[in-house]
Amino acid sequence: MAALLPTASAGGAVSAEVPVEPPAGMRRRRWIPYALLAPGMLWLAVFFVYPVVQLFMASLWNPAGSIETGYVFDWSWSNYADAWEMFHVQFLRSLWYALITTVICLALGYPLAYAIAIKGGRWKNLMLVGVIAPFFTSYLVRTYSWKAILSDSGPVVDFLKWAHLLGPDGRLLATEFAVIAGLVYNFLPFMVLPLYASLDKLDVRLLEAARDLYHGPVRSFLRVTLPLSLPGVVAGTLLTFIPSAGDYVNANLLGGPNTQMIGSVIQSRFLVVNDYPIASALSVMLMVTILVLVTVYVSTAGTDEVV
Amino acid sequence: MHALWRWLADKWVLLVGLLILLYLFVPIAVIFLLSFNQPGSRNTTYVLDLQTFDFTWNNWTDMCGAAGICDALLRSIYIGFGATLISTILGTLISFALVRYRFFGRSGTNTLIFLPMATPEIVMGTSLLTLFIGWQVPLGFLTILIAHVMFCISFVVVTVKARLAGLDPRLQEAAMDLYATPWQAFRLVILPLVLPGIVAASLLAFSLSFDDFIITNFVTGTSGYETFPMFIWGSNLRGIPPQVNAIASAMFLISFAFVIAGQLRNRRRSARRAATS
Numbered sequence: 220m221a222a223l224l225p226t227a228s229a230g231g232a233v234s235a236e237v238p239v240e241p242p243a244g245m246r247r248r249r250w251i252p253y254a255l256l257a258p259g260m261l262w263l264a265v266f267f268v269y270p271v272v273q274l275f276m277a278s279l280w281n282p283a284g285s286i287e288t289g290y291v292f293d294w295s296w297s298n299y300a301d302a303w304e305m306f307h308v309q310f311l312r313s314l315w316y317a318l319i320t321t322v323i324c325l326a327l328g329y330p331l332a333y334a335i336a337i338k339g340g341r342w343k344n345l346m347l348v349g350v351i352a353p354f355f356t357s358y359l360v361r362t363y364s365w366k367a368i369l370s371d372s373g374p375v376v377d378f379l380k381w382a383h384l385l386g387p388d389g390r391l392l393a394t395e396f397a398v399i400a401g402l403v404y405n406f407l408p409f410m411v412l413p414l415y416a417s418l419d420k421l422d423v424r425l426l427e428a429a430r431d432l433y434h435g436p437v438r439s440f441l442r443v444t445l446p447l448s449l450p451g452v453v454a455g456t457l458l459t460f461i462p463s464a465g466d467y468v469n470a471n472l473l474g475g476p477n478t479q480m481i482g483s484v485i486q487s488r489f490l491v492v493n494d495y496p497i498a499s500a501l502s503v504m505l506m507v508t509i510l511v512l513v514t515v516y517v518s519t520a521g522t523d524e525v526v
Numbered sequence: 527m528h529a530l531w532r533w534l535a536d537k538w539v540l541l542v543g544l545l546i547l548l549y550l551f552v553p554i555a556v557i558f559l560l561s562f563n564q565p566g567s568r569n570t571t572y573v574l575d576l577q578t579f580d581f582t583w584n585n586w587t588d589m590c591g592a593a594g595i596c597d598a599l600l601r602s603i604y605i606g607f608g609a610t611l612i613s614t615i616l617g618t619l620i621s622f623a624l625v626r627y628r629f630f631g632r633s634g635t636n637t638l639i640f641l642p643m644a645t646p647e648i649v650m651g652t653s654l655l656t657l658f659i660g661w662q663v664p665l666g667f668l669t670i671l672i673a674h675v676m677f678c679i680s681f682v683v684v685t686v687k688a689r690l691a692g693l694d695p696r697l698q699e700a701a702m703d704l705y706a707t708p709w710q711a712f713r714l715v716i717l718p719l720v721l722p723g724i725v726a727a728s729l730l731a732f733s734l735s736f737d738d739f740i741i742t743n744f745v746t747g748t749s750g751y752e753t754f755p756m757f758i759w760g761s762n763l764r765g766i767p768p769q770v771n772a773i774a775s776a777m778f779l780i781s782f783a784f785v786i787a788g789q790l791r792n793r794r795r796s797a798r799r800a801a802t803s
Contacts, residue, residue: 255623259616266676270653277656334543349547355781359758360774364553367574465646482648502652
């Protein structure tokens with residue numbers, strides 16, 4: 220597990236960056252860092268930055284073209300208006316689902332991370348293995364497993380019907396509940412790991428000091444623990460929000476036509492309908508929206524450097 | 527009674543935590559359960575109904591019984607190894623540059639590393655597909671590998687960086703004071719200390735690559751180079767073979783055994799260290 224522990228702090232993705240003064244002998248050779256960076260950065264430039272620029276260009280292609288006849292680039296900004304017109308419901312729904320998912324994950328993840336970091340004692344590492352255990356099986360199989368759990372003849376539906384919380388024809392599959400339940404389950408570890416990383420660094424003596432100064436448990440939590448774990452909260456909410464906003468697996472497997480998310484729309488526009496201009500416009504809209512939200516959120520939360 | 531209250535006041539967070547941990551295991555338990563079920567028809571592989579549960583060992587004894595399933599598994603392993611190897615090397619080099627040097631463009635590099643992690647996978651999938659179509663690169667093994675390396679690099683950088691930043695820079699100076707060349711200091715002092723971080727990064731890269739579906743779905747095209755997640759997705763219409771559950775359960779057991787073994791080894795090693803000091 221110790222091998223995986225750095226992963227946990229890496230999931231935290233927040234580290235106070237202290238630049239290390241390079242040893243005297245190295246300072247002279249200025250080309251070394253660039254040589255180290257070159258291969259990886261080149262890979263990212265060619266296969267991440269350039270494609271995103273391409274995608275932006277594709278979102279301005281003339282929609283009259285097709286994959287057989289080819290597309291003409293003519294600054295068709297109208298693609299964005301059309302995409303919004305057709306799919307703003309799914310777009311806003313995705314952001315909304317992602318928000319609810321993030322809030323629920325925080326509510327579940329914080330107590331879990333706290334229990335592991337502060338109360339875990341010698342069981343700490345074993346509990347961390349438990350958090351990453353879902354990753355030991357396949358993402359799709361896990362989601363299918365939820366489909367089985369929530370299925371119409373499954374135990375959860377049976378119980379809810381017995382308790383009269385669900386009508387005789389009621390079902391959970393194809394509802395918002397099922398999609399959000401799947402999203403919460405699949406992205407909860409991404410919330411717990413960074414929270415754990417920041418809570419684990421917390422000096423327990425600070426809590427003792429707060430108690431010595433007659434702070435009750437609630438006040439010492441609100442005034443000591445919570446502020447100190449804020450970097451973990453920021454990293455965890457980002458790592459949960461971003462993938463859930465773009466996800467289409469949960470919506471496709473657990474949801475129905477009324478719970479379609481923007482990811483499903485983009486996927487089918489690209490791979491089934493082959494409507495590249497609109498699909499590209501939707502992708503760009505999603506990316507820009509998320510980047511803007513992330514930037515605003517990080518600067519409001521006031522953590523120094525994420526990554 | 528009073529003692530019980532006091533115990534609860536101290537331990538309730540732990541109890542809540544354990545309950546949430548238990549919840550994380552529910553679907554895994556269901557996968558195990560379903561791996562022993564012979565579904566009535568192919569559309570009921572993922573129906574959990576104890577009345578129609580039909581116990582069988584077949585899914586475990588005949589894991590490769592469904593056409594194409596083990597080929598898909600092997601492809602995922604190939605891609606996983608390739609992507610892990612390349613991304614670990616490229617990412618480790620980047621993190622050394624970022625932590626041990628100060629240079630022009632450092633914060634820009636940090637941003638570029640962060641961006642792929644802040645981009646929804648679907649955007650990376652669509653943009654890569656646009657690129658490959660534009661360049662007329664045939665979709666298949668190569669495009670999947672390229673995509674996997676791309677999204678693994680950032681995670682490798684972050685993981686190795688965390689380990690590297692925790693190293694005392696004086697270690698290298700001490701080694702060089704003792705007449706080690708920079709290369710010797712790196713090979714004999716720094717590398718062994720960073721190795722756990724590199725190992726963790728490669729494990730992370732492998733699991734990210736092995737399990738990726740969203741991006742892979744875009745860059746596979748009609749090539750038929752079907753990875754394991756793609757196989758599951760593809761059999762959605764014809765019905766998912768029940769062997770998938772046995773394979774997923776076996777994957778879980780193997781990874782779990784690996785991690786626990788690593789755990790025990792570390793515990794024993796640190797116990798020995800404590801005993802000798």
